[in-house]
Amino acid sequence: MSDNETIQGSAENVEADINCEIPEKGTYRIYIMGKAYDVPVGLTIMKAIEFAGYQFIRSCGCRAGFCGACSTVYRKEDEQKLHFALACQTLVEEGMYLVQIPFVPATKAKYDIYDLKPEENTILSLYPEIAKCVSCNTCTKACPQDIKVMMYIQNSLRGNIAKAAELSFDCIQCGMCAMRCPADIKHYHVGQLARRLYGKYLDDESQDLKKRMQEMRDGVWDEEIDKLVDMDEDAIVELYKERKIEARGDLDKDCKEGN
Amino acid sequence: MDLLYYPGCTLKTSAKSLERTAFKVMESLGHRLVEMDEWNCCGVVASLTEDDLMHHLAPLRNLIHAQDQGYQKIVALCDMCCNTLKQTNLRVAQNEDDLDTLNSFMDKESDYRKSVSVQHVLEFLRDDVSFKVLKKKVKKPLKGLKLMPYYGCTMLRPRQVAIDDPEEPTILSDLSRALGAETVDNPYKIECCGSYHTIKNKEIVRKRAATITGYATQRGADAIILSCPLCQYNIDTRGKEAEGSIEGHIQIPVFYYPQLMAIAMGMDPSDCAFEKNAVDPARVLKERGIIK
């Protein structure tokens, strides 16, 4: 996510980012679904596939490591291990032998979150296959987000909804875990249920949010919103340009009281 | 002494009463059950085919976690979990090749060096604490209470992982007598309660509960004492259901042994989680004058 904008065309600029031998020719030989291509060093898998002439109509989404669409499975030539990555986030390497998995067939259980209770067997009753988990850890090894997948499934099985929600937080639903599971578990749906149950029933209520909602009901912000709605475009653009940016420290003076 | 404790899924859900009372009882004996930092479902029941290694991963992984935490022993409350962990431990001890394969498959974890043993809490009470010592800690002997010890399968079979003699076990009756109760023998004490048939063949389990209980009441037992969470559910809950379908059957209370230990050691009945029992156990204790 952070290095993309600094990669230029030539190999020298990226030397610091890749710790391997950069071939003189400045390209890597990769295999896309078995066909060989030479692509410039320093490209992500996604850009390399496009460089090779393919146009993405599947397996491509936000290009920022968040949507989980570009799941890629690859092996390096002469290596035994199978790797799992997001195409938009991973740089190509010599001998990469890859394919993409655009979709994983994992139907979601039908439920109404308002009807559910955050009890120990709730997740088990909606996704009973979690009782088939053999603790092989294949799911964890298949996760491009370094999530402890097996542990959140185990926590769901033993009814620890809070822990399952916490462990599965970074999940982007790419589906690699579900594809590899010998017990046919649909991990990401299980994690999502855990997070929904946690957020709705177990987590602390955000007092700031409650306060703001009440203020809105009381009309405290009506005047300011009306002003914005009636403003002309130029004035709004000016307002936007002059806005305070938290990351720049603009709010530090205001934030002392938790405004 | 601190004991590394493996709970298993059921002890955290339907058998919370077993865990809670066991913790309290162990504490009053000067021992602490310390839950493992990380553990996974043990994957009952042990897999029996020669070539199936995958189903040994789950128990093995728990043994590795114990090893990593620096312990040489795991204690378990759940009979089935204890059995599964022991069987895998035995399998890898007897098969170097299998252990190598499993270790290399789990490449992210440390290698298991066969350094951990598995003990059932009942074994610990009998062998490490001793029932003699336990008897001295009894403040309210369970006088007048006639108990039928029920062992089930996984505590005693297969022989290599048994905690007592598979045909004539005495551990629960010894424990009961140490607590001051009388015991009643029963030919069905070691016969299977129905196990997982409780899901798809409930009638079989009801019949078993009725048979096991029937012999007990015939010989004058007031209640059943046992250890396994699934046996407890099958005999207690399904047994209560059987009162409707099997003529003449009345279900007697089914206690986990730590619940009776707690009462005998003078703890309050409210600490024993009796509300989780299908057949109210407090009544028979009141009738015998053991609690008010």
Add this chain to the structure above:
Amino acid sequence: MNETKPSGGNISELPDLNGTLAEEVKELCDEAFTGCYQCGTCSAGCPYVEEMDLTPDEVIRYIILDKKEVLLSKTIWLCSACFTCAERCPRDINITKLMETLRQLDLRNRMDEMALEDISPEEYNTIPQIAFVSLFRKNIG
């Protein structure tokens, strides 16, 4: 795709085996079942023998005689791996392991005994976890 087949199904539904039943069983479990002299101790001690269509000693006979319909019996699914038979067999045959092997021959040929959907949410919510873990382990491939 794994299909759920009813217990006691008909002969045309037998799984494909490479060799004789005895050979397949021997490979998976390495038990000396030919030593069985039909004493009946296993059946006498089996808690579920009254509900079974074949008794455990008949099952052993079926394996030896290559009667593959044993793979469709109710017996192998009624076995709960209580080990009573294995403990008592005077010939030291691990009959529990034999039953598991027969189940595996079905399961590995994509003939599950049940599906997850057969169980109601109410049951999932009340029955201890351990029952589900063990049921799925024995009945679903």
